[in-house]
Amino acid sequence: MPQTLRCWRLPPDSTLPMPIGRSILLAAAKSEALNSFALKSRVVKRATKAFMPGEKPEDALNAGAELVKDGRKIIYTKLGEALTQLADADKVRDHYLWLFDQIKTRGLPAHVSIKPTQLGLDQSESACLAHCLALAAKAESVGSALWLDMEDSTYVDRTLKLYEAVKAKHPSTGLALQSYLFRTPKDLERLRPLKPVIRLVKGAYAEPATVAFPKKSDTDEAYYQIASTMLEMATTGECTPILGTHDMPLIGRIIARANELKLAKGRYEVHMLYGIRSREQQRLRAEGHAVTVLVSYGDAWYRWYMRRLAERPANVWFVAKSIFG
Ligand SMILES: Cc1cc2nc3c(=O)[nH]c(=O)nc-3n(C[C@H](O)[C@H](O)[C@H](O)COP(=O)(O)OP(=O)(O)OC[C@H]3O[C@@H](n4cnc5c(N)ncnc54)[C@H](O)[C@@H]3O)c2cc1C
Structure with a gap:
């Protein structure tokens, strides 16, 4: 790597507080000015291709049809969060209702993931719940979920409440x-009676x-500790x-724990983002996971894309490469 480019790569951060690169990128994620610049910039748009097949739902549906050929499954999500008016949540709900029909028509083994604020959580908890119930019912009717x-952490209480109502x-x-939150082990205990379906992630936001x-x-x-509890619950x-x-070493440790507990492959799953660790996704799948x-x-896509850059500030290099050729 040329000397001048080394500055994009930050030191390993496993023992340091949040590295400067990450905090700058997460702060930039909130900037309206950068948002409108990025959305207009063809080069930045091109750089997002590493993490998303395209802006149109058809791009995602077509990419999904390729991914499932080796037995991987899909979860779709339409980018967008923190709506400013409740009426927009109706459009998001209607879009996902359409998407569930597309999933059924194309015979894809696909689920849908939503952000509660995309369905109006900030404006009206009851409207958001109604939208989630409508989508969960539709998902069930087409064999999806x-x-x-x-x-971010200010939404956890409301999201748990929402989940409890929909899951019931x-x-x-x-x-x-999110494993970075101190409260998560307690939240998991709270959900235990519901037999929750939990995707454990590390957490992508700048938290105090x-x-x-x-x-x-x-x-x-x-x-690792929370995942171990989830395996024991399983x-x-x-x-x-x-x-x-x-995190492949972490996944390896957790699979070893699942083996100790005699939990068969398929009783737990690995979920990754499109475009990240694709080879490992295929390898895990080939091993029967x-x-x-x-x-x-x-x-x-702007805020979401900035969070992907913040997860690995070395990714900024891909953007720089697109801009400077
Ligand atoms: C399926 C899925 C759903 C998610 N849902 C949520 C959610 O609802 N809420 C939330 O807060 N967060 C969510 N996240 C994001 C998550 O919180 C982390 O920010 C993200 O997964 C990076 O952490 P990591 O676990 O991969 O571990 P890390 O330790 O950050 O990364 C492990 C290794 O993976 C690779 N890697 C990780 N991220 C990238 C990247 N962006 N680009 C290139 N390589 C990378 C690198 O090689 C890195 O060394 C989700 C993540 C996934 C996979």
């Missing part, structure tokens, strides 16, 4: 929990040290554990 993403009526509904581990190494260890049918991570790829699409 609905997932709720977890957004539609048992296949899944929820993301009062609520989340500042050190990545602590988040990683918490991930042995008695009290949880469906999903590992939402690209259940692997699902989360495919994003839509034109509101």
Whole structure:
């Protein structure tokens, strides 16, 4: 790598508090000015191709049809969050109702994941719940399932409440929990009676040290501990554990724990993002693991894309390469 490019690559951050690169990128994710610049910039748009097959739902549906050929499954998500008016949530709900029909027509083994704020959580909890119930019912009717993403820590209480209400009526509904939050082990216990379907992720937002581990190494260890609890719950049918991570050493440790507990492959799953660790996705699948790829699409990609850059600031190099050729 040329000397001048080394500056894009930050030092390993496993024991340091949130690295500067990550915090800058997460702060930039909130900038309206950068948002409108990026959405107009053809080069930045081109760089997003690494993480999304395209902006149109058809791009995602076509990419999904390719991915499932080796037995991987798909979760679709339309990018966009934090709506400013409730009426827009109706459009999002209608879009996903259409998408479930497309999933059925194309015979895809695909689920859908939504962000509660995309369905109006900020404006009206009851309207958001009604939308989620409509989508979960539709999912069930086409043999699919609905997932709720977890957004920043100010949304956790409301999202748990939403999940409890939807899960009670539609048992296949899944929820993301974040290992960087101190509260997550307790939240998992709270959900235990519901036999939750949990996608455990590390967490993608800039959180204060009062609520989340500042050190990545602590988040990683918490991930292992919570995943182990989920596996133990799975042995008695009290949880469906999903590992939402690209951290291969961590996945290896958790699979070893599943083997100790005699939990067969397929009783837990690995979920990764489109375009990240594709070879490992294929390898895990070839070894008989259940692997699902989360495919994003839509034109509101800026905030989401900045979070992907923040997860691995070395990715900024791909953007630089697109801009400077
Ligand atoms: C299926 C799925 C759903 C998710 N849903 C949510 C959610 O609802 N709420 C939420 O807060 N977060 C969500 N996330 C994001 C998650 O919180 C992490 O920010 C993200 O997964 C990066 O952490 P990691 O577990 O892969 O581990 P890391 O330790 O960050 O990464 C492990 C390795 O994976 C590779 N890698 C990780 N990220 C990237 C990247 N962006 N580009 C290139 N390589 C990378 C690198 O090689 C890295 O060394 C989701 C992630 C996945 C996979």
